[in-house]
Amino acid sequence: MSAPSTPAPPGETEEQPRATASGSAPQLTSARAITWARRRKALADFWRQYRKQPAGLVGLGVLAFIALATLLAPLYTDESQLRAVNAPGERLESPSGEFWFGTDEVGRSILLQVVWGARVSLQIGIVAAVLAVGLGTLVGMMAAHYGGWASWLLMRLTDWFIVLPSLVLAIALVVALGASRFTIIVAIALTSWAGTARLVRAQTMSIEGRPYLERARALGAGHWHQMSRHVLPNLMPLILASATLQVSSAILTEASLSFLGLGDPSTVSWGTILERAFHAGAISYGAWWYMLPPGFAILAVVLAFTLCGRAMETVLNPRLRGAR
Amino acid sequence: MAEKAQRSFLKRAAAVSVAGGVVLSLAPMSGAVAQGGGKDTLIVGTSGLSNIPHLNPLDSGWLLQGEINNLMYTPMIRWSQEDFSPAPGIAQEWESSEDGLTWTYRLNPDATWSDGEPITAEDAKFTYDLLREDPVLNSRHGDLVDNFTDVRAEDDHTLVIEIEEPSAMMNHLKGVSIMIMPEHVWGGLDDPGAYAGEPDQPTSGPFRLSEHREGERITLAANEDYWEGPVDYDEFVLQDYQTPEAMVQALQAGEVDLVGGLNPQQYEALESREGITTSTGPGRRMQSLTFNAGARTQGGEEFGDGHPALQDPDVRRAIAHAVDKERIVEVATGGFALPGVSYVPPIFGDLSWEPTGDDLIDADIEAGNRLLDEAGYDERDSAGLRVDPESGRPLEFRLFYHSDRPSYAIIQDFLVDWVAELDIRLDAIAMDTTPLNEEQEAGNFDIAFGTWNSGPEPSETLAYHTCARLPEDAEPTDLTFAFYCDEEYDALFERQTAETDLDTRAGILRDMQQLLYQDAPAIVLYYENQLEAYNSERWSGFETQPAAEGMIREQQGAFGYRSATPADGAGGQAAGSGSDSGSALPWVIGGLVLVAVAGGGFAWMQRRKTADDRE
Numbered sequence: 039m040s041a042p043s044t045p046a047p048p049g050e051t052e053e054q055p056r057a058t059a060s061g062s063a064p065q066l067t068s069a070r071a072i073t074w075a076r077r078r079k080a081l082a083d084f085w086r087q088y089r090k091q092p093a094g095l096v097g098l099g100v101l102a103f104i105a106l107a108t109l110l111a112p113l114y115t116d117e118s119q120l121r122a123v124n125a126p127g128e129r130l131e132s133p134s135g136e137f138w139f140g141t142d143e144v145g146r147s148i149l150l151q152v153v154w155g156a157r158v159s160l161q162i163g164i165v166a167a168v169l170a171v172g173l174g175t176l177v178g179m180m181a182a183h184y185g186g187w188a189s190w191l192l193m194r195l196t197d198w199f200i201v202l203p204s205l206v207l208a209i210a211l212v213v214a215l216g217a218s219r220f221t222i223i224v225a226i227a228l229t230s231w232a233g234t235a236r237l238v239r240a241q242t243m244s245i246e247g248r249p250y251l252e253r254a255r256a257l258g259a260g261h262w263h264q265m266s267r268h269v270l271p272n273l274m275p276l277i278l279a280s281a282t283l284q285v286s287s288a289i290l291t292e293a294s295l296s297f298l299g300l301g302d303p304s305t306v307s308w309g310t311i312l313e314r315a316f317h318a319g320a321i322s323y324g325a326w327w328y329m330l331p332p333g334f335a336i337l338a339v340v341l342a343f344t345l346c347g348r349a350m351e352t353v354l355n356p357r358l359r360g361a362r
Numbered sequence: 363m364a365e366k367a368q369r370s371f372l373k374r375a376a377a378v379s380v381a382g383g384v385v386l387s388l389a390p391m392s393g394a395v396a397q398g399g400g401k402d403t404l405i406v407g408t409s410g411l412s413n414i415p416h417l418n419p420l421d422s423g424w425l426l427q428g429e430i431n432n433l434m435y436t437p438m439i440r441w442s443q444e445d446f447s448p449a450p451g452i453a454q455e456w457e458s459s460e461d462g463l464t465w466t467y468r469l470n471p472d473a474t475w476s477d478g479e480p481i482t483a484e485d486a487k488f489t490y491d492l493l494r495e496d497p498v499l500n501s502r503h504g505d506l507v508d509n510f511t512d513v514r515a516e517d518d519h520t521l522v523i524e525i526e527e528p529s530a531m532m533n534h535l536k537g538v539s540i541m542i543m544p545e546h547v548w549g550g551l552d553d554p555g556a557y558a559g560e561p562d563q564p565t566s567g568p569f570r571l572s573e574h575r576e577g578e579r580i581t582l583a584a585n586e587d588y589w590e591g592p593v594d595y596d597e598f599v600l601q602d603y604q605t606p607e608a609m610v611q612a613l614q615a616g617e618v619d620l621v622g623g624l625n626p627q628q629y630e631a632l633e634s635r636e637g638i639t640t641s642t643g644p645g646r647r648m649q650s651l652t653f654n655a656g657a658r659t660q661g662g663e664e665f666g667d668g669h670p671a672l673q674d675p676d677v678r679r680a681i682a683h684a685v686d687k688e689r690i691v692e693v694a695t696g697g698f699a700l701p702g703v704s705y706v707p708p709i710f711g712d713l714s715w716e717p718t719g720d721d722l723i724d725a726d727i728e729a730g731n732r733l734l735d736e737a738g739y740d741e742r743d744s745a746g747l748r749v750d751p752e753s754g755r756p757l758e759f760r761l762f763y764h765s766d767r768p769s770y771a772i773i774q775d776f777l778v779d780w781v782a783e784l785d786i787r788l789d790a791i792a793m794d795t796t797p798l799n800e801e802q803e804a805g806n807f808d809i810a811f812g813t814w815n816s817g818p819e820p821s822e823t824l825a826y827h828t829c830a831r832l833p834e835d836a837e838p839t840d841l842t843f844a845f846y847c848d849e850e851y852d853a854l855f856e857r858q859t860a861e862t863d864l865d866t867r868a869g870i871l872r873d874m875q876q877l878l879y880q881d882a883p884a885i886v887l888y889y890e891n892q893l894e895a896y897n898s899e900r901w902s903g904f905e906t907q908p909a910a911e912g913m914i915r916e917q918q919g920a921f922g923y924r925s926a927t928p929a930d931g932a933g934g935q936a937a938g939s940g941s942d943s944g945s946a947l948p949w950v951i952g953g954l955v956l957v958a959v960a961g962g963g964f965a966w967m968q969r970r971k972t973a974d975d976r977e
Contacts, residue, residue, distance in 0.1 A: 122693065122775035129696060130627065143627060144693055144772055216794065217765060303765045303792045317768045319627035322610045 084275075087353040094349020100342035108156045115150055120306060122146070130320075133327050140327035142311075143318040151306050152331045158307035160339070162223055163289035169227035170288070171281040174234025175273065179265060181235070182242035193239070199232035208291060212300045219302050222295055226288050234280050238273060245272050275354045283347035286340040293336050308332040402595035402928040404901065406915070407609040407618040411602035412577035417559025419541045420492070420499045425815065425916055426600070428538065432920040433582055433598060434565040435541035436590070438467065438486065439534045441918040443907045445711045446818040447864075448534040452481055452542060452566065453521075462528035462862045467535075469519040475544050475564040476585040483515035488545035490523070498555030503540055505822075506531050528860045530821070530867050537818060538918050542566065568593050568924055578602055594927045610895075613638065619901050622915035624893040626696030632895040639898035642891045643911040644700055646707045649769075651685075651761075651777075651885040652812050653678050657805025657845040658832060665836035666805020666845075669759055671750040676737035677757070678882040681809075682723045683730030684780040691888050693776070694769045698893055702886030704875035706820045709889075709908055712868045713820050715875035723879070727783045734784060748785045757786040759808035762801065765792040770811050773887065803838035805845060812843070812884075818918055820871050821858060827883060828855050846883035892916065903927040 088094055111117075118124050125145035133140045139148035181192040211225035245251065251268055259267075295301060296309025303310065311332040315321075320328040413424055419431045439456070442449035453467040473481040493499050493507045500507070509531075512524040525532065544564050548554055561571050562583075568590075569582035582598040601618060603609040610628050612618045614635065624632070633640045654668030655678070671677050687701035700707075706714040717723070734740070734748060739757065741749040747756040761777065763770040774790040781788050788809070793801070802810050816823045825831065829847035833839040854874045861867040878884075892913035896904060905925040906912030914922035 121779065122772045123779040125693075129693075143696075216797070217792075299766055303771050304790065314768055316605075316607060317625070319607060319610070319625045319631065321607055322631040323627040324631065325627070 084353055088349055091349045091352060093345045094352075097342040097345025097349065100338060101346060104156060104160075104339060104342070107153060108160060111153050111157070115153060117154065119150055120146060120154060130318075130323060130325050130328070132325075139331045140325070142314065142328060148311070148327060148331050151311050152308065152335050155306045155308045155311055155332065156335065156339075158219070158302075158305050159289055159292060159309070159336070162219060162226070162292045162307070163285045163339075166223045166226035166230075166288040166292070167281050167284035169223065170231040171234050171277055171284055173227060174231035174280075175238045175277055177231070178235040178238025178240075179242050179269060179273070182239040182246065183261065183265060183269070189239075192235075196232045196235045199229070200236070202229070204229035205291065205294060208295060209298065209300060212295060217300050217302055219305065222292060222301070225295070226291050230284060230287060230291070234277075234284070237276065237280060241273055241276055242269055245269050275350070279347055279350040279354060282343055282350060286343040286347070289336065289340055289343075308336050401597055403597040403599055404595055404620065404923065404926055404928075405599045405601055405618045406923075407601055407603050407612060407621040408915075409603055409606065409609065409623065411580070411600065414576075416557075417571065417574055417580070418555075418557045419559075420489075420543065420557075421502055421555065422539075423502070428918075429916065429920075430580060430582070430600065431541055432538055432567070432917070433569045433923060434567045434571065436473070436566045437535075437538045437541055439537060441534070441537045441818045441907075443905065443919060443921045444909050446709070446908065446918060447711070448537070452486070453535075456533075458532065458862060462532075462860075463525055465523045465525070465532045466516075467521040467523070469521065470589075471519050472589050473566065474587075474589045475566055476570050476588070477564040479544065479546055479564065480518070481542065481544075481566055482518045483521040484518070485545045486521045486542050487513050487515045488549065489540070489542045492543070492548070492554055493540070496555045503536065506536050506540070528862055530859060530861055530864075531819070533862065533864060534819065539817075568920065569598055572597075593924055598923065613895060613897065616897060616900075618897075620894065620896040620904070620914065622892060622894040622913075624895065626698050626893070629698065629893040629895065630696070637897060637899040638895050640893070640895045641904070641906065641914055642698060642893050643906055643908075643913050644707065644709050645890050645892035645913055645916070646709060646817070647813060647815050647890045647892075648702055648705070648707060649773075649887045649890065650702065650812050650814065651887065652802070652810050652844050653883055653885075654805060654807050654809070655844045655846045655883045658847075659836050660829070660832050660834055663836055666807075668805055668845075669750075669755065669757075669808045670753045671739075671755070671757055672759065672808060674737065675881045676733050677739070678885075679723060679880070680730040680733045680737075680784055681781055681786070682882050682885050683726050683733065684784055685777065685885055685887070686725035686780065687887055688725070690773055690776060694772050695888065695890065698891040699888040700891075702888045704879050704886055705814070705816060705823045706871065706875055707816055707889045709912065710816070710818055710820065711908075712865075713818075713871050715872040715879070717876070717879060721876065721879070723882075727780075730784050742785060745787075746785060747787055757784075759786065759788055761788045761790045762793055762798050762807050762810040763790060764795050764798060764811060766795065767811075773811075799840070800838065803840050805838075821855070824855065824871070824874055824878075827878060828852050844883035846881070848877070848881060851877050851881075900929050901926050902929065 119126055122144045125141070127137055127141035127145040127147065129141070129143055129145055131137055131141040131145070137147045137149065139152065141147055142151070177192050177196060181189040181196075208225040208229045211228065212221055215221040215224070246264075246269065251264060254264055254268060292301075292307065293309035293312065296307055297313045297316070299313055301307060301310040301313065309332075312329060315325070315328040315332075318325075318328070320326075408426060410424075411426060414426055417427065417430060419427075419435055422428055422431055437451045438453045440449045440451040441447070450470070452469055452473050454470045456465060456467040458465045467483075467486070469481065469483055469486070471480075475481060490507055490510065490513045493503045494510060494513075506529075509525045509527055509529050510523055511526050512522075514522050516522055523532070543554075544566075547564060548557075551557060559571055559574055561573060563570065565571075565585065567585070568588045569584055571580075572583040573579070573581040579602060580600040582600075584593050584596050584598070586592050603612065603618075606621075606623055606625065606628060609618065609621045610624065610632065613621050613632070629640055629642065632638050653672045654666065656664065656670075656673040657666035657668055658664045691697060691699045691701055703717060704715055708714045708716070738751045739748040741751065743749050743756045745756070747758060749756050761774060763774050765771075771792070774788075778788045778790055798810065801807050802812075814823065826841065826843045827846045827848075829849075829852050831839075831842040832845060832847055833841075851874060854870055854877070858867050858870040858874070861870060892915065894914050896914070903925050904914045904922045906914055907917040907919055907921050
C-alpha cells in the first residue's frame with residue numbers, strides 16, 4: 039500500500055497502520071498495543087494540526103481559565119455570601135474597589151454570583167450537550183446501519199425534531215415537567231440531538247461503505263462488533279467536535295430558559311442573574327453592572343467553545359483546512 | 363375584593379412567551395392610542411388585563427374589574443376617600459329600625475343614568491332581587507343578599523330592606539362590590555349572569571364603556587353630564603403591558619400617563635426623572651407565611667401531610683419570634699412597606715389592630731427558644747434539631763415559595779437562617795403557583811408563602827379563619843388559609859356579624875386580629891406600599907385614598923381618576939420629551955451586548971452552514 043500523498047486525516051487512519059503493521063513492526067506484540075500506538079499517533083497528529091490555529095488556542099486558553107476559576111472558586115471566595123442574609127453590601131451599589139462588578143438589589147456581589155453561576159451554567163451546558171450528542175449518535179448510527187424501514191422511521195423522527203422550534207419545545211417541556219436543573223438538562227438534550235443524528239448517519243454510511251468493513255462482515259463480525267470496533271472509533275472525532283459546538287448552544291438555551299423565568303430559582307446561574315436583574319428593574323435604574331457581567335460571561339464561554347469546536351472541525355476536515 | 367394569587371399552567375406558559383415579547387412591547391406602540399383631535403385621554407398602564415374574562419359589574423373578582431366598575435358606576439354606599447368609612451353614593455342617608463331588621467335607604471333624587479333616566483329605588487330593588495335569584499350572581503353576593511327577606515321601593519327614592527338576622531353589612535351594602543343596574547335595560551336581558559359588558563350601555567358613573575379589546579385595552583368615554591359632575595377629560599384608557607419594565611419605558615417615552623405596581627428600583631429611577639411625579643402610600647396588599655395548623659374536616663378527620671408540631675401555637679409563635687419583619691421590609695422592598703401584624707392593613711384605620719407592650723411578638727430568638735423549651739421541645743436529635751415530644755419527629759418543616767416571585771426567593775433565604783437559630787430546619791422548596799396552591803389546598807404543606815388583598819370589609823378576609831371554612835369531607839379547599847379553627851375566634855366572628863354599631867364592631871374585629879396574632883396560624887410579613895408614577899407634564903390633581911398618603915390606582919372608588927386634570931394644551935402635545943440621554947446609555951450598552959451575543963450565534967450558524975455547503 040502506497041503512502042498517501044496528503045497527510046491522512048486522523049479520523050481515517052484506522053486501516054493503514056493495520057495493513058502495514060503486520061509485516062514491518064514486529065516489536066509490537068499485541069493487537070491492543072498496536073491500537074494504542076495508533077491512537078497516540080492520531081492524537082499527536084491532531085494536536086499538531088490544532089496548534090496551527092490561533093483562534094482554537096485562544097478558545098482553549100479561555101476555557102482553561104474559566105474552568106480553573108470555576109473549580110477553584112471555593113478556595114478564593116466565600117459561598118455563604120451568596121445568601122441574602124450575609125449580603126455584605128448595600129442595595130445596587132455601583133462597581134467599586136470592594137465590589138468590582140457592583141451589587142444586586144439585596145447587596146450581594148455580582149462578581150461572586152457570576153463566578154458561582156458558572157458552575158451551574160457550565161454543568162448544565164456540558165451535561166446537556168453530552169446527552170444530546172449521545173442520543174444523536176445512537177439514532178444516527180442505528181439509522182445508517184440497519185437501513186430500511188428502521189432508518190426511515192428514525193430519520194422522519196429526526197426531521198420532525200429539526201423542524202420544531204427548539205426553544206418553544208424546550209419551554210413547553212420545562213413548564214410541563216416543572217423547573218429544576220434536571221428538567222432543564224433533559225429539555226435541552228431532547229431538543230438538540232437531531233442535528234447530530236443527521237451528521238452521524240451520513241458519516242456512518244460513508245464508513246460502512248469502506249472495504250475493511252466489508253472484510254469484517256465477511257469474517258463474521260456481528261452488528262455490535264462492527265459498530266463498536268470499527269464505526270464508532272472512526273466517528274469519535276466528529277462526535278467530539280459536534281459536542282463542543284453543542285455546549286455553546288446548550289449554555290445559550292439554558293440562559294434563555296432561565297431568563298424567561300424557567301430556571302431553578304434556588305441556584306445561581308448566568309441566566310437567572312439576568313432574569314433577576316430584569317425583574318429588579320435594573321434597566322430603569324441604570325444598573326448596567328447587574329446585566330453586563332453575566333452577559334459577557336455567557337459571551338466568553340460560548341465564544342470559547344465555538345472557537346475550539348471550529349478548530350477541531352478544521353483539523354478533521356482537510357477541505358476546511360485548505361480554505362485557510 | 364380579595365384576589366388570591368391564581369395562575370394556571372396556561373397563564374404561566376403565556377407569561378413566559380410574553381416575557382419573550384418584551385422587546386416587541388418596548389417598541390413604540392401604534393398610533394391607536396396616541397392623542398389626537400384635541401381629545402384629552404388619560405392612559406393608564408397596567409398588567410394582567412388578559413386575566414379579565416368579562417366586564418360584568420355584578421360578577422367581578424379581579425382588582426382591575428373593580429377599577430373599571432368604579433369608573434362606570436356609582437354604588438349605593440361608597441367607601442369614603444378619607445378613611446374607607448361608609449359614605450353616601452346613590453343613597454344619601456340610611457337608618458335601621460330598633461331591632462336592626464328593617465333598613466331604610468334614601469336615594470339621591472338628582473342621580474341619573476347616562477341616558478338621562480333617573481336612578482330610582484325600583485332599579486335598586488331590581489338589582490337586589492336579581493342577586494337573590496340569579497345563581498351566578500348569587501354565588502358572589504349571597505353573603506349579603508341571602509339574609510334579605512324583603513326588598514321594596516316605598517317611593518321613587520326610598521328603598522326598604524327587611525332582613526332575617528341583624529347584620530353589620532347593612533351599613534355599607536358591600537360598598538363598591540355591588541353596583542346598581544338600570545332596570546329599563548337589564549330588565550330585558552335574558553341572562554344577566556352572562557352579561558360581558560357592551561359599549562355605550564347607560565351607566566351611573568363618570569364613564570361608559572366604548573371598547574374592550576380583550577387582554578389589550580379597555581377604553582371608556584366620559585359622560586358629559588354625569589350627575590355628580592363630569593371629569594375634566596374625554597377618555598380613559600387602560601392599556602395592558604406585559605412587564606412592569608416595559609410600562610416604565612412607556613411612561614418615560616410619554617406613551618402612557620400613569621402606572622402602578624412598580625418595584626423600588628423602578629420607583630427610585632423615576633423619582634429623579636423630570637416631568638414624572640411619583641406617588642407612594644401604604645397599600646392593602648400583604649405578604650404572609652401560612653402554617654398548616656392541622657388540615658382536618660368539620661368532623662375532625664385529619665388529612666394532608668402537615669407536620670403535627672405546627673398544630674401547637676407555641677411552635678408557630680416561636681417561629682414568629684425568629685422573623686425580623688423590619689429587616690425583611692428593608693431588604694425585600696427597599697423600605698416601601700409596613701411591617702405586618704394581622705389581616706387588616708393599617709390604612710383601614712380603627713378596624714386594624716396594633717400590638718403594644720406584652721402583646722408584641724418581636725424579633726427575639728431567645729424568647730423563641732425559651733418558648734420552645736417551656737413547651738417541652740427541649741430534646742435534640744443527632745442533627746441538633748429539636749424533637750416534637752408527641753410524635754417524636756424532629757422539627758423540620760417544608761417552606762413552599764413561588765418560583766416566579768423574586769422577593770420570596772430573597773425572603774426565604776433569611777427565614778431559613780433565622781429559624782435555624784431555634785434549632786428548627788426549614789427546607790425551602792420553589793414551586794410553580796398552580797401546584798403550590800394545589801398542595802396547600804389539599805393540606806400537603808407545612809409552611810407556604812402567600813399574598814392577599816384585603817378590602818374595607820374585614821369580615822370577608824377574617825372569615826377564612828373560622829371553623830365553618832373547614833371542608834365537610836377530606837377534600838382540597840381554598841376557603842381556608844391555614845385550616846385554623848378556634849371556638850373563641852368563632853364566637854367573636856358571630857358577634858361582629860350581628861353588631862350594627864360601627865365602633866363596637868371595630869373593637870370586636872380588633873380582638874379577632876389580636877387573637878390571630880397570638881395564635882399565629884399565619885405570620886403577616888408586611889403590607890406593600892403602592893408605588894406609582896405619572897406624567898406630571900400632562901396631568902395633575904390625582905387625589906389618593908386614603909386622602910393622606912394613599913394610592914391612586916386600585917382604590918375602593920374612583921377618586922384618583924375623577925380628580926385628574928389635564929395640563930393646558932396637553933391634548934395636542936406630542937408624546938413626551940422623547941429620547942433622553944440619561945436613560946439611553948444602559949440601553950445602548952445592553953443593545954451592544956445583545957448584538958454581540960446574537961452576532962456570535964449568527965456567525966456560528968453561518969459558518970456551519972457554509973461548511974456544510976462546501977462538503
